[in-house]
Amino acid sequence: MTLVFAASAQAAEVKIAFVNSSTLLEQAPQADIAKKKLEKEFAPREKEIRDAQQTAQNLENKLNRDGVTMSDSERSKQEQELNRQLRDLQRMQSNFRDDLNLRKNEELGKLQRVVLSAIKDVAKxxxxxxxxAEGVVYAAPQVDITNDVLTKLQQDVKSGK
Structure with a gap:
């Protein structure tokens, strides 16, 4: 009878592992690739915003410096131009943030799918x-496969996957 229970317990043994998905999302080389891709994609718009900020700053400095000597109509015209530039700048910044957040979420979704696929590959x-994954209070080092998955992700980048 004891042998039957021992064989039954052995047959029902489940091999369990843990993976720290947060670590994988931070350290995966695919995350760096996505970050650089986004930086390159949004660099021109970021430069455009910096240029618009500089233009508005220059106009504000001119108004502060020369406003006293300007005629009322000229000062009013310059103030209206400054206000227009500041509104345009705020709109540009808002659109930039919205577009950047949207693209970050898209890239994060892609990265999560890649990481999940690598976890499944390593597990199999x-x-x-x-x-x-998350929600685990404790995982012994011998069941933590985070480094194995990270290695798989690094190999995938090197092989062009």
């Missing part, structure tokens, strides 16, 4: 039945 190749 190492014979794990269950892989846990």
């Amino acid at each position: 190749s190492k014979g794990y039945d269950l892989v846990l």
Whole structure:
């Protein structure tokens, strides 16, 4: 009878692993690639905003410096131009933030899919039945496969996946 229970317990043994997905999302080389891609994509608009800020700052400085000697109509015209530039700048900044956040979320979604695929690949190749992620209070080092998955992600980048 004891042998039957031992064999039954052994057959029901489940191989479990843990992965720290936050670490993977931060340290995956794909995350750096996505970040550089976004920086390159948004660099021209960021420069345009900096230029618009500088233009508005220059106009404000001119008004502060020369406003006293300007005629009322000229000063009023310059103040209206400054206000227009500041509104345009705020609109540009708002659109920039919205577009950047949208693209960041798109890239994060892609990265999450890549990381999930790598976790599944590592789990299958190492014979794990269950892989846990967030919400785990404790995971012993021998069940933590985070480094294995990170290695897989690095290999995928090197192989062009």
